Amino acid sequence: MEFCPNCGSMLMPDNGKIKCRCGYTKSLTENDLEEQYKFEGEKNKDLEVIVTDNNNVALPTTRITCYKCGGTKGYWWTVQTRSADEAPTNFIRCAKCGNTWRSSN
Ligand SMILES: [Zn+2]
Ligand SMILES: [Zn+2]
Incomplete structure (x- = not known):
């Protein structure tokens, strides 16, 4: 959770950026995006493993x-x-x- 340095409002994520209603915008760093992507990927991998288990074991x-x-x-x-x-x-x-x-x- 981040807050606007200009007005102190809560910043909302929007299309790879975070925006404030006062007009302040900040790009998410590449690291932030990578972390999110990695997390999604690992979640999906877990699902795959479960499905594979079911198919392999009779x-x-x-x-x-x-x-x-x-x-x-x-x-x-x-x-x-x-x-x-x-x-x-x-x-x-x-x-x-x-x-x-x-x-x-
Ligand atoms: Zn603001
Ligand atoms: Zn179920």
């Missing part, structure tokens, strides 16, 4: 209701907990958004 599918996106197709797999006495835990991953949670049954 997990059984099941009907679900994703509490995040409302998707109805999910993958499930079982993880045996460290103690052999405990029942294995089922995990479910939404095929649409990659949301993963522990199954209740």
